[in-house]
Amino acid sequence: QKEVEQNSGPLSVPEGAIASLNCTYSDRGSQSFFWYRQYSGKSPELIMSIYSNGDKEDGRFTAQLNKASQYVSLLIRDSQPSDSATYLCAGTRAGNNRKLIWGLGTSLAVNP
Amino acid sequence: EAGVTQFPSHSVIEKGQTVTLRCDPISGHDNLYWYRRVMGKEIKFLLHFVKESKQDESGMPNNRFLAERTGGTYSTLKVQPAELEDSGVYFCASSQGGPGNGYTFGSGTRLTVV
Numbered sequence: 089q090k091e092v093e094q095n096s097g098p099l100s101v102p103e104g105a106i107a108s109l110n111c112t113y114s115d116r117g118s119q120s121f122f123w124y125r126q127y128s129g130k131s132p133e134l135i136m137s138i139y140s141n142g143d144k145e146d147g148r149f150t151a152q153l154n155k156a157s158q159y160v161s162l163l164i165r166d167s168q169p170s171d172s173a174t175y176l177c178a179g180t181r182a183g184n185n186r187k188l189i190w191g192l193g194t195s196l197a198v199n200p
Numbered sequence: 201e202a203g204v205t206q207f208p209s210h211s212v213i214e215k216g217q218t219v220t221l222r223c224d225p226i227s228g229h230d231n232l233y234w235y236r237r238v239m240g241k242e243i244k245f246l247l248h249f250v251k252e253s254k255q256d257e258s259g260m261p262n263n264r265f266l267a268e269r270t271g272g273t274y275s276t277l278k279v280q281p282a283e284l285e286d287s288g289v290y291f292c293a294s295s296q297g298g299p300g301n302g303y304t305f306g307s308g309t310r311l312t313v314v
Contacts, residue, residue: 092242130307131291131305131306131307131308132243132291132305133305134303176243178243184256186231186233186255186256187245187248187256187259188235188243188245188303190242190243190244191242192241192242193242
């Protein structure tokens with residue numbers, strides 16, 4: 089079982105729609121979770137971090153964490169073609185908050 | 201503020217040769233990380249420096265990989281001798297604290313071993 093699992097996609101949504109990206113993790117002791125966006129040929133860039141159960145909103149992005157279900161999600165409202173990228177979910181292991189454990193990433197395509 | 205700089209951006213070497221990758225972190229960032237992504241696989245942690253000290257090198261694949269961070273500034277990652285399975289993109293990241301404080305990634309070095 090992978091430590092962090094994501095559906096590789098591709099996920100295709102029309103412009104203006106809500107894109108929903110999901111991630112599950114196996115280490116029940118994991119405390120911190122991150123969503124990164126990676127454009128083709130570029131480096132990952134941090135979009136959101138979340139540490140507590142519930143929702144965290146930043147502009148068009150909302151991260152959701154459910155520790156009981158070991159589930160993290162990212163919602164992108166009013167999706168734009170410029171949001172087309174690979175979205176990587178990452179978490180830290182219990183007892184080590186310095187290194188990230190990554191999912192494979194979900195490819196998102198926003199169609200004009 | 202200059203970002204994290206990595207070079208070379210690409211390297212193609214033959215099996216058995218040696219390659220050295222370099223990473224210049226953001227000035228003042230004590231934490232420096234190396235990660236690697238092999239095609240079709242997840243990004244994997246290699247090691248973590250705090251200043252010049254190796255804090256965690258649990259992800260280093262084997263003793264063909266040697267990382268150093270001279271004087272707590274730039275870091276090098278040497279692969280000697282390179283094998284075909286070492287091919288991938290090597291990312292360096294730096295931060296002043298943990299990942300929640302904002303990792304900044306370099307643009308990566310794409311290593312191809314033929």
